[in-house]
Amino acid sequence: MSNWLEITTLDEIPVLGSRVVETDTVNIAIFRGKDDTVFAIKDACPHKNGPLSQGIMHGDSVTCPLHNWKISLSSGEALGADEGCTNVYDTKVENGKVFLRNPV
Amino acid sequence: MKQNPKQNLVLVGNGMAGMRTIEELLKLEPEKYNITVFGDEPYGNYNRIMLSPVLANEKTLEEVMLNDDAWYAENNIRFEKGKKVTEIHRTRKEVIAEDGTVVPYDKLLIATGSTSFMLPLPGADKYGVIGFRDVKDVDTMVEAAQHYKKAVVIGGGLLGLEAANGLMKQGMDVTVVHIMSTLMERQLDEPAAKMLQASLEEKGMKFLMDHQTEEILGDERVTGLKFTDGSEIEADLLVMAVGIKPNFELAQKAGLHCERGIVVSDTMQTFDPNIYSVGECVQHRGVTYGLVAPLFEQAKVAANHLAELGIARYEGTVTSTMLKVTGIDLFSAGDFHGDEETDELLFHDVAGGTYKKLVIRDNKIVGCCLYGDTIDGTWYFQMMKDGTDISDFRSTILFGQAHLGDAGHGDETRVANMPDDAEICGCNGVCKGEIVSAITEKKLFTLDDVRAHTKASASCGSCTGLVESLLAHTLGGDYSEAPSKKPMCGCTDLTHDEVRNAIRKLGLKDHEDVRKSLDWKTEDGCAVCRQATNYYLLCEYPEYNDPESRFINERAHGNIQKDGSYSVVPRMFGGLCTPKDLHAIADVAEKFDVPEMKVTGGQRIDMFGIKKEDLPAMWKDLSEAGFVSGHAYGKAMRTCKTCVGDTWCRMGTQDSTGLGVKLEELTWGSWMPHKYKLAVSGCPRNCAEATIKDFGVVCVDSGYEIHVGGNGGIKVRVTDFLTKVDTEEEVLEFAGAFAQFYREDAHYLERTAPWIERVGLDKIKEAILEDPENRKALYERFLISQKPAQIDPWKKHADGEDANQFKSIKIKA
Numbered sequence: 045m046s047n048w049l050e051i052t053t054l055d056e057i058p059v060l061g062s063r064v065v066e067t068d069t070v071n072i073a074i075f076r077g078k079d080d081t082v083f084a085i086k087d088a089c090p091h092k093n094g095p096l097s098q099g100i101m102h103g104d105s106v107t108c109p110l111h112n113w114k115i116s117l118s119s120g121e122a123l124g125a126d127e128g129c130t131n132v133y134d135t136k137v138e139n140g141k142v143f144l145r146n147p148v
Numbered sequence: 149m150k151q152n153p154k155q156n157l158v159l160v161g162n163g164m165a166g167m168r169t170i171e172e173l174l175k176l177e178p179e180k181y182n183i184t185v186f187g188d189e190p191y192g193n194y195n196r197i198m199l200s201p202v203l204a205n206e207k208t209l210e211e212v213m214l215n216d217d218a219w220y221a222e223n224n225i226r227f228e229k230g231k232k233v234t235e236i237h238r239t240r241k242e243v244i245a246e247d248g249t250v251v252p253y254d255k256l257l258i259a260t261g262s263t264s265f266m267l268p269l270p271g272a273d274k275y276g277v278i279g280f281r282d283v284k285d286v287d288t289m290v291e292a293a294q295h296y297k298k299a300v301v302i303g304g305g306l307l308g309l310e311a312a313n314g315l316m317k318q319g320m321d322v323t324v325v326h327i328m329s330t331l332m333e334r335q336l337d338e339p340a341a342k343m344l345q346a347s348l349e350e351k352g353m354k355f356l357m358d359h360q361t362e363e364i365l366g367d368e369r370v371t372g373l374k375f376t377d378g379s380e381i382e383a384d385l386l387v388m389a390v391g392i393k394p395n396f397e398l399a400q401k402a403g404l405h406c407e408r409g410i411v412v413s414d415t416m417q418t419f420d421p422n423i424y425s426v427g428e429c430v431q432h433r434g435v436t437y438g439l440v441a442p443l444f445e446q447a448k449v450a451a452n453h454l455a456e457l458g459i460a461r462y463e464g465t466v467t468s469t470m471l472k473v474t475g476i477d478l479f480s481a482g483d484f485h486g487d488e489e490t491d492e493l494l495f496h497d498v499a500g501g502t503y504k505k506l507v508i509r510d511n512k513i514v515g516c517c518l519y520g521d522t523i524d525g526t527w528y529f530q531m532m533k534d535g536t537d538i539s540d541f542r543s544t545i546l547f548g549q550a551h552l553g554d555a556g557h558g559d560e561t562r563v564a565n566m567p568d569d570a571e572i573c574g575c576n577g578v579c580k581g582e583i584v585s586a587i588t589e590k591k592l593f594t595l596d597d598v599r600a601h602t603k604a605s606a607s608c609g610s611c612t613g614l615v616e617s618l619l620a621h622t623l624g625g626d627y628s629e630a631p632s633k634k635p636m637c638g639c640t641d642l643t644h645d646e647v648r649n650a651i652r653k654l655g656l657k658d659h660e661d662v663r664k665s666l667d668w669k670t671e672d673g674c675a676v677c678r679q680a681t682n683y684y685l686l687c688e689y690p691e692y693n694d695p696e697s698r699f700i701n702e703r704a705h706g707n708i709q710k711d712g713s714y715s716v717v718p719r720m721f722g723g724l725c726t727p728k729d730l731h732a733i734a735d736v737a738e739k740f741d742v743p744e745m746k747v748t749g750g751q752r753i754d755m756f757g758i759k760k761e762d763l764p765a766m767w768k769d770l771s772e773a774g775f776v777s778g779h780a781y782g783k784a785m786r787t788c789k790t791c792v793g794d795t796w797c798r799m800g801t802q803d804s805t806g807l808g809v810k811l812e813e814l815t816w817g818s819w820m821p822h823k824y825k826l827a828v829s830g831c832p833r834n835c836a837e838a839t840i841k842d843f844g845v846v847c848v849d850s851g852y853e854i855h856v857g858g859n860g861g862i863k864v865r866v867t868d869f870l871t872k873v874d875t876e877e878e879v880l881e882f883a884g885a886f887a888q889f890y891r892e893d894a895h896y897l898e899r900t901a902p903w904i905e906r907v908g909l910d911k912i913k914e915a916i917l918e919d920p921e922n923r924k925a926l927y928e929r930f931l932i933s934q935k936p937a938q939i940d941p942w943k944k945h946a947d948g949e950d951a952n953q954f955k956s957i958k959i960k961a
Contacts, residue, residue: 051957060672060696064956071956078672095712098700100675107675109700109708112606114675125600144959 047146054080054140062097062106065144072133073097074142075106075117082135082142083117090115090128154182155254157454158243160233160398162187164196165427165443166259167215172451174223180455183225184251186243188232189282192216195591196282197440197623200473203286203314207588214591226251236402238420255422255454258399258410262392262428262438267302271364277386280311289385293318296384300324300373302361304331306471308389312353313473315387323354323381325361325373335469335480339496340503340519347476347501356381392438394429409436414461416450426450432464439467440623444593459641459667468529470522470620477621479525482515482532483507490514495546504546511539524548526616537908540868572614575607583615587622595619608862637676639668644895647677648684658685659694673697680896683783686819687891690933695950701781704953705941706763708781709756714763716755717780718770719816722790722808722828723751732773740766750787750825752778761954768946776940779817783897785824785887788812789837793830793847802847804830807876811845811883817937818887818930821894821903826883839867842890842900843883848872852879856886856912857904865901868909871917885916885923888930 057063057076064087065072071087073096083104087097094110104117114123120132134145157173159166162185170183187193191213198212220227228249235244236256243251264279266272276292278285289311292299297320301312304326312322324331330341331348345355356375364386365372372382394409405411405419409431416424416432426446428438437443442465452460468481486492486507495504500520506528507515513532518525527548531538538545568581586592586602598615599606605615635641642650647666656662662681663673673681678697686692695703706714718733733753737745743757758766767777779786790808794800808828815826827838828845838844840860844867846853851874855867870886873879889912894903904912916923945954 049959051959056952058696058952061953063952066956066958074957092710093712095708098704098708098712100678100697100699102672102674102678103670110710111603112675125597 048136048143049146050141051144052142054082054137054142057082057142060101062099062101064095064097070131071095071097072144073106074135074144075101077101077104080137082137084133084135084144085115085117085120086131086133088130089113090120090122090130091126096130155180156252157181157183157255157257158251158253159183159185159257159259160236160243161259161261161427161429162189162193162227162229163259163261163427164193164214164440165261165447166257167193168444168447169257169259169424169426169450169454170225172448173454176451176455176457181255183223184228184243184253185220185225186228186231186233186245186251188230189284190230191283192219192227192229194283198588199280199283199286200310200314202283203289203311204317206317209283211588233398236398236423238402238423241422253422255424257450257454258418258423258425258429259427260395260398260429262394264388265391265393266388267361267390269361269364271366271370272388274364274366274370275368276366276370276384277364277388280307280387280389281392285387286314289315289387290318292385293320297321298323298382299385299387300381300383301387301389302326302373303389303391304328304355304357305389305391306332306335306469307392308387309348309471309473311387311389313348313351315385316352320385321354322352323356323383325356325359325375325381327358327360329358331355332471335484335517336478336519337484337505337517340478340480340505340517343498343501343503343519344471344476344478348473392428394431394436396429399423399425399429407431414449414463415453415458416446416462417453424450424454432462435464437465437467439469440593441465441467466529466533468516468525468620470525477518477520477522479518479522479529479620480516481525481529482513484515484517486515493542493546506545508538508542511537511542513538521548522621523613523617526620527613536906537910540905540909572618573602573604573607573611576603578602578604580618583618584622587619592619593623636680637674639663639670639673639677640666642666644680647681651681651684651688656685657689658692659697675699683819683821683896687933690936695953699783702783704760704763704781705767705777705945706758706760706781711757712760713757714760715780716758716763716766716770717748717752717778718775719778719787719812720752721812721816722788722805724790724805724809729773729775732770732775736766736769736773739769748780748787749789750778750780751789752780752787754780761956764946764948764951764954767942771940771943771946775942776816777942782819783822784820785812785815785818785826787825788815789825789827789841791828791830791835793828797830799833800830800847801849802830802852804828804836804845804847807845807847807852807879808836810876810880811843814880814884814934815887817940818891818934819937820887820891821896822899824887824890824900840864841867843886845879850874852876854879854882857900857909859899859901861899863901868904870913881923881927882916884930885926886912888926888933889915891930891933892926 062073062075072084073087075083087095089108091113094108096106098109099106105114107114113126120130122128136143193215195212195214201207231245234246241253264281278288299315299320299322301308301324304324312324316322330338331345360376361373362376363374370386374380396406396410399410400406410425412425412430412432418425427443446462449460449462471478491508493506502520505517512535516528566580570580583602583604590601592598605612682697700708740762742755746754748754788808788811790805793804825841826843827836827841829836829838830847838846839855840858844855853872854870856870858867859865
């Protein structure tokens with residue numbers, strides 16, 4: 045049984061930008077890096093639940109729009125002097141299609 | 149392919165300068181070297197400037213350790229603890245320690261620091277005669293305090309007074325012997341020194357001024373001192389704190405060129421290209437340093453070259469001084485004596501215990517000496533380093549930055565005396581105690597460190613001066629102050645001005661181009677430099693836009709709220725509206741279930757709690773009713789506030805509302821370095837508060853007064869009067885020209901008020917008032933930039949631009 049969900053295509057996500065995936069239980073932010081790596085992270089900053097999807101992406105991290113915490117998109121950990129962690133999810137890209145491992 | 153084997157780096161001297169270099173190097177090139185560190189003290193690296201508080205029982209040794217044994221292990225550093233290096237063999241490239249340990253090096257870093265200068269007096273070799281330099285000295289003093297009563301400190305300088313204070317705290321009866329007639333003569337002028345002496349005497353310290361020691365008395369142990377005037381004093385412990393001397397014997401023996409210290413170039417390289425040196429043992433451009441700030445700057449440069457990046461240069465440091473004696477606030481920097489070509493600004497309140505002196509040359513601060521109230525020390529010092537022209541606020545400068553309107557902190561000027569629960573940072577609720585303990589426990593040295601760890605001063609920044617003072621006061625002696633050249637962010641060493649000039653000179657077209665051409669350290673930059681660069685690019689090329697480099701507010705054309713919803717503020721030109729307008733807004737609010745509405749201070753209506761996905765539809769309705777975006781979310785022109793003017797008001801002198809509408813029609817939509825507000829008042833009663841706006845007009849019977857650079861926010865600042873004109877057309881031209889000059893000259897996130905304080909009003913007058921040709925050219929450029937800016941972003945998005953941003957992908961289980 046495959047638990048990969050096809051969610052969108054690569055060109056529907058702006059480079060260094062994001063989309064929000066809504067599930068029944070959780071909102072997930074999908075980011076696309078400059079090298080077309082796709083990251084998926086719970087759309088809630090470990091600090092005060094800021095929507096990470098609305099932040100500025102750089103390298104493999106994103107700066108939260110509410111209080112400028114920097115969160116690693118690969119580990120979900122807060123970077124720098126801040127401490128905290130949020131969930132990350134597996135993704136893969138095949139033939140321009142973006143898949144998310146079923147988070148539910 | 150085989151990888152290049154790691155090179156060997158050896159550090160001789162496990163002190164603050166050397167270890168800071170290693171830390172900086174690990175940040176840049178963690179894998180480049182096998183690192184070995186030799187230290188002749190049996191400890192890890194500790195914070196030497198905190199020895200005074202250790203002696204004064206205010207800190208423990210553990211609290212001042214910077215790198216413990218575990219740190220060396222974690223970083224794979226071979227730590228040769230308690231081993232003194234006796235020889236450097238430069239041809240074999242080896243370091244040899246006294247126990248015979250031999251370690252080869254490819255690169256060697258010498259940071260042997262300094263030792264106390266011991267006066268060559270008869271009897272100086274007796275027991276109980278020590279310097280004040282390391283943990284061993286502190287142990288000796290603490291030990292002595294348990295068995296003996298009388299201590300004498302020779303030297304009334306910074307170190308001597310700190311030692312004396314510590315010994316007093318240890319319960320000893322302390323006399324300070326000083327050869328000069330005033331204390332700390334290298335840091336203080338006479339009045340300040342007298343005030344300092346008086347308050348130390350009040351604490352119980354005794355002084356023998358103008359006394360020169362001739363001989364140290366006693367058999368095995370010191371029992372007293374004899375002075376050149378024949379008098380004597382009893383002493384069970386004698387601390388010599390008359391200065392330090394750089395330790396360079398090892399380097400000299402190895403044949404490296406030394407004068408008063410190990411001579412290094414601007415890259416911290418010695419005369420042997422494989423050997424670098426940092427810290428108190430070096431002599432750079434003829435100067436040796438004994439304070440922390442320069443050492444840290446040197447460490448950064450040395451690390452850069454050890455990492456073979458080869459771009460940093462050390463150009464010397466202007467230092468300042470603080471005394472670490474609890475309850476005493478003192479600050480000095482630069483040439484505080486002055487000469488016949490300098491002026492003095494002086495404030496002296498003997499009874500209140502406050503003394504402030506600024507030495508001014510050509511309207512620039514060249515020296516500063518503060519006693520009692522030192523809160524503005526860091527501010528004065530920054531202006532001194534920057535060479536800021538103070539003519540605009542010369543008459544009030546002694547009253548401090550608070551007087552210029554540092555909201556909320558006006559009365560709290562003595563950081564030393566503040567209670568621990570005094571709130572320093574009002575935005576993030578951070579108290580003095582939290583900041584002080586973060587500084588000491590987390591070993592913080594810079595403002596940026598404190599911001600990262602405590603969030604104090606990390607939001608609005610109005611408490612920056614207080615935090616800097618706390619940092620300086622907690623670390624004492626000196627601390628690593630922000631360099632006067634401030635890089636844009638961690639991704640580059642270039643300043644805002646340098647990046648901007650490069651964009652203009654090299655014609656850089658986009659973000660990639662900027663980062664590649666200017667050797668950015670990071671591939672994509674960060675949130676700070678991307679937003680700044682984006683602004684500079686769009687200022688050069690009005691059509692330019694990279695949404696992913698803009699803050700979400702400007703990307704979503706709404707203000708993100710704490711719950712992730714957005715607010716919507718339609719523009720009402722000059723605050724005027726019709727019943728039809730209000731109906732339209734009410735309809736939209738009902739249709740989209742807006743939970744809260746508010747009339748804003750900018751004379752328009754704010755709708756809160758809008759879901760992002762509803763924004764385009766809402767904008768469509770508003771757009772059809774004739775509204776455009778109010779840019780209440782952007783670093784942009786916000787509003788033009790007006791009073792009713794002569795149409796209705798019996799006091800009005802001109803049509804202020806009508807002029808406000810014209811000004812808003814001219815400037816709306818313009819992207820700015822920061823938010824930008826206008827106002828027009830119809831008479832000098834100034835009901836529209838035009839004198840705290842970025843651009844304010846006060847109408848008078850004979851015309852229009854133009855005021856600039858006001859701010860009603862973090863720091864209230866009243867505008868500077870620019871000029872008076874006769875017609876509305878002239879007002880509009882000035883408004884466009886001033887806005888454009890600000891857009892082209894200010895740094896990103898710098899409002900007009902700090903910008904004008906930084907560059908001086910004269911520069912603005914020259915560009916806009918005294919040069920009509922230039923004013924017209926600026927105005928023309930403003931009009932050109934407004935063409936793309938005034939295509940309403942709401943309508944564009946309502947018509948489908950960037951629709952994905954507002955649409956989420958829904959997955960149902």
